[in-house]
Amino acid sequence: MVKFFESTFSYDYQWPAVTLAYFLRYPNPYSTHVVSTDTLDMHIDPISGNLHITRLHLKRGKLPKTVARFIPKIKESYILEKSVVDTRHQTLSTETRNLDWNGVLSVVENQVYTPDPSAKSTSAATHWAPGSVFTSPAATLVKTVVKFESKLGAARRERTEERRGWLGNWTAGMGGVRGTIELVGKSSMKDGIQRSREGMKIVLEQLRERGLVRIVKEQRQGGWERWKKVWRGEGQGVDGGEMI
Numbered sequence: 001m002v003k004f005f006e007s008t009f010s011y012d013y014q015w016p017a018v019t020l021a022y023f024l025r026y027p028n029p030y031s032t033h034v035v036s037t038d039t040l041d042m043h044i045d046p047i048s049g050n051l052h053i054t055r056l057h058l059k060r061g062k063l064p065k066t067v068a069r070f071i072p073k074i075k076e077s078y079i080l081e082k083s084v085v086d087t088r089h090q091t092l093s094t095e096t097r098n099l100d101w102n103g104v105l106s107v108v109e110n111q112v113y114t115p116d117p118s119a120k121s122t123s124a125a126t127h128w129a130p131g132s133v134f135t136s137p138a139a140t141l142v143k144t145v146v147k148f149e150s151k152l153g154a155a156r157r158e159r160t161e162e163r164r165g166w167l168g169n170w171t172a173g174m175g176g177v178r179g180t181i182e183l184v185g186k187s188s189m190k191d192g193i194q195r196s197r198e199g200m201k202i203v204l205e206q207l208r209e210r211g212l213v214r215i216v217k218e219q220r221q222g223g224w225e226r227w228k229k230v231w232r233g234e235g236q237g238v239d240g241g242e243m244i
């Protein structure tokens with residue numbers, strides 16, 4: 001059985017700022033388990049004018065105990081992220097999915113960032129950065145939908161669904177394990193989304209106070225390890241821990 005998790009959240013920043021922070025969100029003190037980010041592809045669709053970006057994130061950390069029972073040796077995971085930026089309609093659509101141990105637990109997260117229609121319209125120059133050409137609500141709405149699915153033992157279940165005895169009982173038991181794994185993934189995702197929000201808030205604040213050029217320059221000069229030390233040194237760090 002596939003399980004879903006849905007949530008809605010509003011950042012007190014305009015859409016251009018939140019979209020920028022999304023692509024600069026690593027590293028931050030709430031994502032110290034993210035080791036690296038690589039851009040695999042970036043192009044502008046000649047017809048729609050939308051910007052398409054594909055990135056690969058490497059995460060390290062511990063797995064939830066229920067999942068670790070089946071893949072105890074895995075200490076890292078690759079996450080594929082696909083994003084589409086539509087500046088004409090001010091929409092950022094993202095999809096992230098794990099590339100490893102899909103048979104144990106597949107996690108697919110979809111997010112849509114749009115200006116919050118309930119927020120009052122204002123000039124971006126007073127809320128974000130001088131010279132901005134955007135005029136939109138002073139808040140950004142984020143809708144998140146996550147799908148969890150475990151296929152542990154599914155193939156064998158299909159082959160033995162008509163059988164009786166101990167093998168049938170084992171298959172039924174595996175169904176219970178799959179359900180437990182999916183529930184654990186859902187619980188971990190709730191915590192992960194909250195950490196992600198806190199990390200984004202810090203990145204947004206840094207961008208507002210220090211500016212884009214300075215932040216990007218320092219990231220490139222110091223690299224990931226330097227930035228992680230800076231985040232940890234601030235005493236705000238909350239290690240993401242679990243990879244799911």
